[in-house]
Amino acid sequence: MGLPLPSKVLEHILSFIDSNEDRNSVSLVCKSWFDTERRTRKRVFVGNCYSVSPVTVSRRFPKMRSLTLKGKPHFADYNLVPDGWGGYAWPWIEVLAKKNPLLEEIRLKRMVITDECLEMIAASFKEFKALVLVSCEGFTTDGIAAIAATCRNLEVLELRECIVEDLGGDWLSYFPESLTSLVSLDFSCLDSEVKLSDLERLVSRSPNLKSLKLNRAVTLEGLESLLRRAPQLTDLGTGSFSAEFEPEMFSKLSKAFAECKQLKSLSGLWDVIPEYLPALYSVCPGLTSLNLSYATVRMPDLVGILRRCWKLQKLWVMDLIEDKGLQTVAMRCKDLRELRVFPSEPDLDDVSVALTEEGLVTVSRSCRKLESILYFCVQFTNAALVTISRYRPNIKCFRLCVIEPFAPDHITREPLDEGFRAIVEGCKDLRRLSVSGLLTDKAFEYIGKHAKKVRMLSIAFAGDSDLMLHHLLSGCEGLKKLEIRDCPFGDSALLEHAAKLETMRSLWMSSCFVSFGACKVLSQKLPKLNVEVIDEMYPPESRPENSPVERIYIYRTLAGPRLDMPEFVWTIHKNPEVGVSNLAIK
Amino acid sequence: MELNLCLGLPGGGETTATVAGNKRGYSETVDLKLNLNNEPETNKEGSLVSKENTSSICPKDSTKPPPAKAQVVGWPPVRSYRKNVMSATAEATFVKVSMDGAPYLRKIDLKMYKSYNDLSNALTTMFSSFTMSNNKGGEGMIDFMKERKIMDGSEYVPSYEDKDGDWMLVGDVPWEMFVESCKRIRIMKGSEAIGLAPRAMEKCESRV
8 A cells, every 4th residue: 555645746746637527537536635636626617507506516616716607408509498497697606706706717608697696796706807608698788897897807708699688889888998908808699889999999908819709780890990909819700791892991901801910710700791701811821710600602702711711620601602612621621620511591491402411521521630510401311421431430529400300311211320320330439419310219229339439419300219218328328418309209218227317417308208207206216316397388297197298307416406496397396295106117 | 371280299289380371372383392301201199390291383273272381499400599690681682593393492692693694693503403404494594684585485584573473574674673672583484484574564664
């Protein structure tokens, strides 16, 4: 038996370990390692805000400087989680304000945060540096003004795809003249126009500003003026990239872009007029990330830009790029790692088919580093999936959305089982998978058998029976998050593999055939899980036990039942007297 | 006439169908829907989305209401943020373009084109794989733009529905006026277009 390491030495060693996954492993070695680790952890990540109580986290990590929290389940992005479900930031902010006043950074995703909360953050954390809100809601521009006005050392303020009640553009003017520390500002999701002169002055006095993402209300002229003041930017989100074409404006804009020699990432480009696109040509060769997914321009215009972006690693674009445009990407963007192609027609109606499976096949063949794919497409084939898996065994994230539910291989009319089999067999490092199209239980047998490292799996309109769930829960060893909608399985697989649920972060099921009775059984069997029945139509107790419920959200938790459940969310804690039903438990 | 569909999902359902639009009789004859899935929908208990298969053109005299398309909550999985941004952009001038004999519709933004020539080139490219194998179709369209004559039955002629619901020949009015008034475009076989020209002329004259 060796001598125990003095804690000072252990602390020093641990200071080199950043990854929380590693730190979590360190914590399990023994009590003293657990203790030393927890006292030194600075960046804390909580993947489900209801999995643990704020007090527990605050107590365990006294030196916490950064907290990341995620609230609503992923399917909330697609309106599947009713308003008022939960995910409130307040209980966390309240505790941290008292116990961890040295907190510097708060990052929230899919949470509800109020102005009151924001004011409390501004007032309580004297060293506050960074606020990042992603897909959050519940606040107004007044709350943002409070942050701007009060946080003297603010470096990062990012609002990404939030739903903000916009009371006007005044919030920007609350940044004091003395604030010169800004590194990143993102207000792209706000509607109101901010005062350009205030923004110009803010940019001018922020020598460390590296990332600036403007909202749509900022004009081309405004953009040009800001670029002149911040040629050191590495990340730019333009405002509205459109105006009546004027050669003088064009030349000024081109010049301003030409001065931005460090620009690596470009986004925004709403309403872009093709005539102004060439103003970007000078920055294209340096770009590693390009988000054209809001740019409604035609393929030839897109190609004009993309053929110059030979260092591109990340490309987000709409299907307006067509197969032909993706050929250009395949030829020129050899360093591509991530590709996302979004539908220009978000509804099921009248989708154009100029983008087919061929586009993705072409890119997969030529771009050797391609490892992350999100692709919306009207049709697909098994052959294409097989080809993709053969050329790109290094894929880590594969999300295919065949827009038509139940769409088979459009040539052979077969289900896409064999295609996805190739993907999971061939891409051994696959971490995230979303499937679509016509799929039978067989597809899930393949996924269960081969997708050993997949952590997150998204499924919709697929499968035939409980077998599909049986395969997934018994096979996918690395599975942490499973979200399923509109699939025809019932109770039996879920109950049979109930224990698996304790090894996962969460399971979402909606519009399937799981019954209220099964939910009760699960709740009884597995007290370390919260089994939430989310049903807006009928309180589950009002109906027979074997009737299916609308939505179920199951997650492991140390915090017990949550105290902020709305009416339409039921857990067993709401009626603890309810006994276990007579369902046979195998 | 309106058609209301309600999908019965387990638990009372979270999706409802949209109402079929009030389509005019003429439109029914030209409306080609996207035909992707020839298979009958697998019949699941409690029925999930089921879309009617509309691969054929409805007969001219049909009084059958056009098939309704069901809208599914949260599908395709596009974030509401993105949907909102896109719908704000799309208010503009998107029109549907169909071509007789082609299996799908396209949607184009008229504001992306500067002239009839520009539009004509784009349409030719879009539908080039479906024009007659002797390639007359594509040329037929461009010729039409330049020479303004009705082609014989083997050629294609672009027509459009204007704000008043009338079908006109593309090319008769100044480009800007066309962009303002065009609601949808149908590239029809020349034989069907013969009745159109005189009306277009009258209309133009009555506007002057």
